[in-house]
Amino acid sequence: MQLVLEKRAERSNTIALVSPLIAIALTIVTMSILFAILGKNPILALGVYFIDPLTDSYSLQEIAVKAAPLVMIAIGLSLCYLANVWNIGAEGQFLVGAVAGSWLAVKTQGTDAGYWVLPAMLLLGAAAGAAYALIPAICKVRFGASEILVSLMLVYVADLLLDYLVRGPWRDPAGFNFPTTAEFDPVATVPILIEGGRLHLGAIITLLVVAAAAVLLGRTIKGFEIRVVGAAPRAARFGGFNSNQLILLTFAISGALAGLAGIIEVAGPVGHLQPGISPGYGFTAIIVAFLGRLNPIGILIAGLFLALTFIGGEQAQIAMKIPLDVTKVFQGILLFYVLACDSLILYRFRLISSSPKVSSGTA
Amino acid sequence: MGLLEAIILAVLAASTPLLIAATGELVAERAGVLNLGVEGMMIVGAACGFGGAYISGSIIVGAISGILAGAALSLIFAMMTLGLAVNQVATGLALTILGIGLSGLIGSRFVGEKITPAPHLHIPGLTDIPFVGRILFGEDAFVYLSLALVVAVWLFLYRTRAGLVLRAIGDNHVSAHALGYPVLRIRMLAVMFGGACAGLAGAYLPLAYTPFFIPGMTAGRGWIALALVVFSSWRPARLVVGAYLFGAVTILQLHAQGAGFGIPSQFMSALPYLATVIVLVLISRARTGGSTAPAALRTVFVPDR
Numbered sequence: 001m002q003l004v005l006e007k008r009a010e011r012s013n014t015i016a017l018v019s020p021l022i023a024i025a026l027t028i029v030t031m032s033i034l035f036a037i038l039g040k041n042p043i044l045a046l047g048v049y050f051i052d053p054l055t056d057s058y059s060l061q062e063i064a065v066k067a068a069p070l071v072m073i074a075i076g077l078s079l080c081y082l083a084n085v086w087n088i089g090a091e092g093q094f095l096v097g098a099v100a101g102s103w104l105a106v107k108t109q110g111t112d113a114g115y116w117v118l119p120a121m122l123l124l125g126a127a128a129g130a131a132y133a134l135i136p137a138i139c140k141v142r143f144g145a146s147e148i149l150v151s152l153m154l155v156y157v158a159d160l161l162l163d164y165l166v167r168g169p170w171r172d173p174a175g176f177n178f179p180t181t182a183e184f185d186p187v188a189t190v191p192i193l194i195e196g197g198r199l200h201l202g203a204i205i206t207l208l209v210v211a212a213a214a215v216l217l218g219r220t221i222k223g224f225e226i227r228v229v230g231a232a233p234r235a236a237r238f239g240g241f242n243s244n245q246l247i248l249l250t251f252a253i254s255g256a257l258a259g260l261a262g263i264i265e266v267a268g269p270v271g272h273l274q275p276g277i278s279p280g281y282g283f284t285a286i287i288v289a290f291l292g293r294l295n296p297i298g299i300l301i302a303g304l305f306l307a308l309t310f311i312g313g314e315q316a317q318i319a320m321k322i323p324l325d326v327t328k329v330f331q332g333i334l335l336f337y338v339l340a341c342d343s344l345i346l347y348r349f350r351l352i353s354s355s356p357k358v359s360s361g362t363a
Numbered sequence: 364m365g366l367l368e369a370i371i372l373a374v375l376a377a378s379t380p381l382l383i384a385a386t387g388e389l390v391a392e393r394a395g396v397l398n399l400g401v402e403g404m405m406i407v408g409a410a411c412g413f414g415g416a417y418i419s420g421s422i423i424v425g426a427i428s429g430i431l432a433g434a435a436l437s438l439i440f441a442m443m444t445l446g447l448a449v450n451q452v453a454t455g456l457a458l459t460i461l462g463i464g465l466s467g468l469i470g471s472r473f474v475g476e477k478i479t480p481a482p483h484l485h486i487p488g489l490t491d492i493p494f495v496g497r498i499l500f501g502e503d504a505f506v507y508l509s510l511a512l513v514v515a516v517w518l519f520l521y522r523t524r525a526g527l528v529l530r531a532i533g534d535n536h537v538s539a540h541a542l543g544y545p546v547l548r549i550r551m552l553a554v555m556f557g558g559a560c561a562g563l564a565g566a567y568l569p570l571a572y573t574p575f576f577i578p579g580m581t582a583g584r585g586w587i588a589l590a591l592v593v594f595s596s597w598r599p600a601r602l603v604v605g606a607y608l609f610g611a612v613t614i615l616q617l618h619a620q621g622a623g624f625g626i627p628s629q630f631m632s633a634l635p636y637l638a639t640v641i642v643l644v645l646i647s648r649a650r651t652g653g654s655t656a657p658a659a660l661r662t663v664f665v666p667d668r
Binding site: 004005006007086088135139143144145146148149150152153154156157160161163164167168283286287290323324325326327328329330331332333335336339340342343346347 | 399439443446447448449450452453454456457458460461462463464465467468471582583586589590593627629630632633636637639640643644646647648665666
């Protein structure tokens with residue numbers, strides 16, 4: 001007897017709905033085993049990871065603060081992935097957006113610039129992110145270079161650019177030689193929503209982005225074109241859709257959103273530009289996009305869930321001395337399970353006898 | 364030792380991990396499988412390789428640990444993309460994310476420890492020849508191994524029947540299947556060879572390049588290896604040229620940083636990555652008459668029964 005994969009006659013809607021839940025369940029089982037190997041009580045560890053952050057207001061706000069950039073980046077990435085092009089350099093676009101917006105904050109520091117500074121910073125961040133994402137898109141459309149490798153290479157370049165700026169020209173003269181700019185002025189800072197809390201305007205912008213993406217994909221011709229180009233490129237060509245233009249468009253949107261997330265992170269929770277402003281948001285957002293089934297509402301839920309693992313991971317490190325890397329392992333395993341479960345939407349397993357039947361007439 | 368000699372020795376050392384990882388990936392891609400997880404397999408190979416050598420005190424045990432770790436990770440990838448017909452790009456990314464986490468978990472206890480690096484060959488008389496002696500007869504075993512690997516892969520791909528079958532599967536899996544070749548089994552072996560090479564390439568870094576382990580020490584070499592495969596147009600011989608070219612860029616920027624020139628070091632550090640982008644653009648542009656990539660690369664195959 002042998003287990004083989006077989007294409008379903010049509011996609012299974014039941015599995016499409018439950019597959020992320022199965023994936024999360026399998027991940028939790030795997031993590032319990034990993035905790036046990038590390039010599040920690042799995043029940044306690046899972047409690048610290050997934051339950052404790054939900055029980056106090058500070059952690060709940062922190063989850064929303066972490067989820068905002070993840071969701072915003074993942075929405076953009078989902079457009080690329082739906083169109084079957086692979087932007088995996090969102091981390092770089094995030095950093096470049098942060099750098100471009102910070103330029104204005106640094107230049108207007110200490111002047112009596114008005115309330116136009118923050119909106120201008122956000123615009124700059126989004127524009128720079130879009131421009132940075134257009135580099136791999138243009139290389140792809142114009143020269144046929146792999147967008148995967150080009151976008152990824154540019155992450156390292158962006159990281160070095162940020163490093164240079166905060167150690168060189170933009171370093172805070174009063175900062176004791178730490179590689180950081182001075183704290184941004186209040187007019188260059190994203191306003192807090194709850195007095196004394198951490199939740200900021202970025203959360204609301206993220207919700208608007210989710211709504212806009214839902215409208216784009218569900219209600220407009222452009223959204224339809226994006227989905228057709230990804231799912232059935234031949235049909236798209238017969239339909240006269242310009243796939244090159246769609247590649248540029250999806251990359252520009254995803255870069256803009258990553259850049260916007262970058263400048264909001266710097267002008268919000270961080271408050272100044274410094275290396276290490278992202279704990280890998282651009283890469284984790286890839287997982288968010290797939291866990292959310294490339295669907296805006298799904299991505300919102302998935303973003304909150306992965307933000308929970310960031311907070312849970314930090315608390316588990318403090319409370320139980322569980323290394324932070326466990327969070328990354330967790331995220332990687334989760335993506336594996338999500339992809340594996342998604343396969344069952346289109347395929348199913350069947351048991352067949354291991355000796356293939358010899359058709360008659362070959363004797 | 365003259366400066367030029369030192370530079371050539373450094374270039375050879377810097378190129379070796381790229382060459383080993385890219386050779387493995389080339390075989391997998393020739394079979395039609397794009398494994399984007401090279402960086403993840405390399406970094407786990409580095410952690411396990413150092414761990415193995417540190418605990419056992421033997422470089423060989425370290426290298427084998429790295430190989431096994433890379434092969435094990437690639438087996439997960441093969442089960443996903445071949446067994447479950449999952450998208451190869453997404454699975455490769457998952458492998459890299461998982462690998463970075465795992466290497467941190469495995470390697471954290473070894474951070475700050477040191478080992479004796481792999482010894483260099485010394486043949487009395489030959490190695491002592493001025494200039495060429497050290498370069499030709501004074502390398503560590505991995506350098507010779509990497510070149511032997513390329514030759515072996517070239518012989519396998521172009522001079523054996525099995526290599527022909529592998530290339531056929533990479534170009535047209537439907538026809539190969541119809542002829543009765545076990546497409547998925549051969550692809551799995553090719554992917555695992557790629558994983559083993561990536562693991563070995565990762566292990567080279569803490570075993571011979573720098574005798575200690577730091578998290579993230581592969582620093583994008585896995586991705587550059589992937590770009591090298593594109594650069595080589597999927598031909599092993601051109602891989603050698605590409606790998607040494609990139610090794611040279613890496614070493615020259617380091618020397619330029621040392622010399623100063625008033626250019627910020629970050630700009631020099633960005634050079635290998637920018638060079639990769641430029642090379643990818645030039646190579647892809649030169650190929651206007653159709654791609655040289657294996658025709659079935661990245662496509663899913665579910666056998667019809």
